Amino acid sequence: TTHYLFIVVVAVNSTLLTINAGDYIFYTDWMWTSFVVFSVSQSTMLTVGAIYYMLFTGVPGTATYYATIMTIYTWVAKGAWFALGYPYDFIVVPVWIPSAMLLDLSYWATRRNKHAAILIGGSLVGLSFPLFNMVNLLLVRDPLEVAFKYPRPTLPAYMTPIEPQVGKFYNSPVALGSGAGAVLTVPMAALGAKLNTW
DSSP states (O other): OHHHHHHHHHHHHHHHHHHHTTSSTTBHHHHHHTHHHHHHHHHHHHHHHHHHHHHHHTOTTHHHHHHHHHHHHHHHHHHHHHHTTOOGGGBOOOOOHHHHHHHHHHHHHTTSOHHHIIIIIHHHHHHHHHHHHHHHHHTSSOHHHHHHHSOOTTOOGGGOOOOOOOSOGGGOHHHHHHHHHHHHHHHHHHHHHHHHHO
């Protein structure tokens, strides 16, 4: 019980780091204009935290538990912004849970093999996370309208929303995000495992 209470406390605090990775990646305007930054930062941070706590408990399912805590915490933040008068689509909650389930599955299917969780699970997270979240972002009614109609006073000039370029695979945010995420999540998962041994 103490282990899981520890995970709850640290997962809530790690969410504060995760939601600020890439600078305001939760907000509609920033997520659409910097999807690659969003994909790399979120997939790596999810993998590091999930691997760390999954190996800490040794129980498959901990990664999903960790992602669920972050999701709930973020929905609370979304509700707070909505209560302040911002539209429902102003914050898009990242889809962490399916990728975390793949991480748990790889750990369970390989009979709790730490290295397989890092290599296979980390790769699955890096490849799947951008895809799940692009589908999530496609459900936003009009991100540019939201961005310009509800500007934030903290939005710097370099983060001004621009029309996203789509339709070309070699310039696709999903392709770049998936590739970069898959490459980076494996060493990041190894870092999480290393932290777990200290």
